[in-house]
């Protein structure tokens with residue numbers, strides 16, 4: 267009896283282990299199955315499509331493009347119409363601290379003191395500069411998601427709700443996001459926020475609904491000075507390629523190794 | 539609007555105005571740390587055969603289980619969509635540090651703790667099933683899977699398996715908590731978190747907190763049952779607590795020295811934060827009250843002759859101090875890591891609400907749950923080892939000690 271019982275206990279252990287491993291393997295089976303069927307909708311689901319060879323109903327083929335964004339800081343006048351346009355175009359909350367783009371004003375004094383502000387992302391007027399005589403230089407810096415090539419936000423998402431579309435746009439599947447906020451912590455540039463209305467993470471989509479129809483993002487469209495240059499890095503004669511050819515550019519926090527695709531011309535060392 | 543609602547100083551990115559990870563995320567590493575720490579204390583007996591800690595062995599296992607059962611609660615309560623949390627299991631994103639949480643957790647709960655406790659208690663449960671009536675008897679029967687073999691051979695088999703599980707359990711406990719540290723340490727965007735030392739620091743602070751908790755619980759339960767706590771046991775556990783504290787303190791000190799010496803671009807804002815916004819929780823609560831004072835007190839028990847009664851009180855106070863210290867260590871990491879802006883130009887603030895989904899009430903309830911679970915568990919699976927024979931200790935299968943001390947009997 268003792269012998270048999272010992273064995274039966276072992277059997278139980280074995281079965282438990284088998285069941286456990288079964289569940290574990292199923293997980294990956296489900297994952298593999300999901301990966302097999304690329305989703306032809308504007309917001310690819312789950313882990314996205316690794317091959318990237320699908321078309322949207324309107325004939326748009328993501329893998330044929332690779333988007334980036336240039337900002338000529340010499341041209342930015344701090345009108346912040348881009349901030350307003352983004353809020354309107356994407357119905358982003360105007361009461362919560364939710365910004366897909368914002369414009370910072372830098373004031374550097376003769377004694378090297380630095381004053382930075384972005385009241386309500388730039389929607390509110392910038393405060394008047396006190397003692398203008400002591401200002402060495404002042405400039406505006408629009409900020410937005412850089413759609414990083416090695417995006418840490420995409421890396422850390424535990425469920426794959428943040429994905430990198432084959433056209434180089436970092437998107438969030440809001441039907442999939444569990445709202446853990448890990449991606450918000452992982453973005454070095456503060457470009458993500460928690461959207462209370464959906465209880466998920468939120469961020470710039472480069473106006474994916476527009477660019478997949480051949481339009482420019484709202485911010486680039488509205489910029490009155492042409493400081494914002496949206497374009498396809500694959501298009502050799504396109505506006506972005508031209509911008510990159512004709513300007514020396516810099517990215518923010520290059521030491522992070524995120525390979526941002528948001529290129530600034532004439533970036534000051536004080537900007538982070 | 540938001541600038542009135544969310545106070546900040548200097549310049550912060552506008553999206554940073556609202557601090558995202560609240561007190562609930564502070565509880566998550568705190569609770570898993572207690573789980574891992576209590577288990578490692580238990581393994582002192584079963585693997586390293588430190589006999590003196592025997593009276594705390596089963597209590598440590600049950601404590602570990604009670605806390606593990608609630609470890610996911612603060613996370614779930616914090617998620618924007620808790621109902622989608624199973625996606626972490628079903629479609630884990632393999633590059634994410636957080637995605638493995640479910641598997642690490644399940645592994646530890648199912649394969650380590652439950653199995654270990656089951657084999658540790660099996661023979662006793664069979665016996666109790668014979669002694670008890672009604673519901674309790676039924677529960678024992680179900681848990682033991684109607685197996686009623688208490689022959690020396692099978693008991694020895696139990697011990698062997700329990701020993702093997704503990705041996706697997708130690709690296710698993712390291713994994714469980716080292717992993718939690720990695721979740722923070724791997725966020726390169728945050729200079730306060732990003733550190734290779736983070737998992738190790740988390741681990742040792744976990745050991746410290748787990749030992750302190752069991753040390754406290756052992757004395758409280760002994761008091762509640764009108765029993766005398768075993769002084770030799772207390773002294774030994776206290777000594778291990780001191781060792782763990784020293785290692786933990788040294789590691790954190792190394793981290794601080796390294797940061798000061800290399801003085802990276804984030805250094806200015808971080809030192810401003812540590813000496814300003816975090817002064818109370820870090821310098822006072824964590825370092826002074828949670829580290830230096832307990833270390834000195836514990837060291838004094840080794841140097842001076844202190845009467846039993848006083849020593850016992852000293853252990854109680856030390857455990858409480860250590861427990862609050864480690865809580866604030868988690869607080870400083872989680873909340874502190876979000877107080878400064880990634881622009882390195884300013885701070886935001888965190889206000890702990892009393893009510894609300896992520897308020898202090900919810901946090902207190904979550905912290906209270908493990909103690910309720912532990913009460914039920916100790917009723918069902920009495921962990922007491924008293925010199926004057928508690929219900930669990932006499933009439934045991936073979937030698938009375940063998941039932942409660944698994945490892946010595948079987949290892950080698």
Ligand code: SF4
Pocket residue numbers: 410411412413414417418419420436452453454455456457458469524
């Ligand atoms: S800027 Fe931030 S949100 Fe945008 S892709 Fe890079 S890490 Fe992600």
Ligand code: SF4
Pocket residue numbers: 422423424425426427428438442443444445446447448449450466467
């Ligand atoms: S908040 Fe959503 S998108 Fe961000 S990491 Fe969590 S699940 Fe992924």
